[in-house]
Amino acid sequence: EPEVTQTPSHQVTQMGQEVILRCVPISNHLYFYWYRQILGQKVEFLVSFYNNEISEKSEIFDDQFSVERPDGSNFTLKIRSTKLEDSAMYFCASSETAQYFGPGTRLTVT
Amino acid sequence: KNEVEQSPQNLTAQEGEFITINCSYSVGISALHWLQQHPGGGIVSLFMLSSGKKKHGRLIATINIQEKHSSLHITASHPRDSAVYICAVRSWTSGSRLTFGEGTQLTVNP
Numbered sequence: 774e775p776e777v778t779q780t781p782s783h784q785v786t787q788m789g790q791e792v793i794l795r796c797v798p799i800s801n802h803l804y805f806y807w808y809r810q811i812l813g814q815k816v817e818f819l820v821s822f823y824n825n826e827i828s829e830k831s832e833i834f835d836d837q838f839s840v841e842r843p844d845g846s847n848f849t850l851k852i853r854s855t856k857l858e859d860s861a862m863y864f865c866a867s868s869e870t871a872q873y874f875g876p877g878t879r880l881t882v883t
Numbered sequence: 884k885n886e887v888e889q890s891p892q893n894l895t896a897q898e899g900e901f902i903t904i905n906c907s908y909s910v911g912i913s914a915l916h917w918l919q920q921h922p923g924g925g926i927v928s929l930f931m932l933s934s935g936k937k938k939h940g941r942l943i944a945t946i947n948i949q950e951k952h953s954s955l956h957i958t959a960s961h962p963r964d965s966a967v968y969i970c971a972v973r974s975w976t977s978g979s980r981l982t983f984g985e986g987t988q989l990t991v992n993p
Contacts, residue, residue: 806981818982829977870931874918876923
């Protein structure tokens with residue numbers, strides 16, 4: 774069964790560093806999403822992407838964040854200068870109708 | 884007030900019991916998702932509903948659009964059902980993004 778994959782599974786970085794989280798959505802899906810979950814809190818929407826552009830973003834998704842689909846398969850989330858409060862689990866999802874989630878990347882900013 | 888409220892927050896059951904988790908929402912929606920999150924953090928899509936009822940194995944999900952309420956039922960519960968169950972909605976006014984509830988932590992004891 775096709776699935777969404779994410780790499781790395783765990784990323785540790787120092788405050789101020791740039792990180793890139795990678796996702797491979799399900800191949801025939803057209804809509805892509807990033808969500809995050811801070812430890813102990815609910816999942817929050819960051820951004821959605823369709824037709825090679827951002828279709829929606831939340832107030833969390835500020836200028837420090839960017840998304841890209843650099844080729845036909847990958848979908849990336851970049852955080853330019855990480856802060857301690859960016860520590861969270863980041864989930865990629867893709868959809869045709871229902872959304873399917875990747876296993877997540879745990880980002881730890883020290 | 885959260886747009887999506889789940890109850891109970893925590894639920895402990897004995898193996899074999901029938902379990903119900905409830906979700907109420909305050910906005911007009913085009914779809915409601917039930918998701919399962921295991922201790923490792925990964926999220927699995929269980930159901931997407933826009934009306935009526937769906938069944939998959941021992942899981943049943945129902946939705947009442949007029950009452951803005953959905954339930955997830957687990958029949959003949961098993962310790963492997965122990966997880967966090969999350970309700971998430973796609974509202975008419977917020978594109979394709981999902982808004983999540985806080986989750987219900989289910990523990991099924993043998």
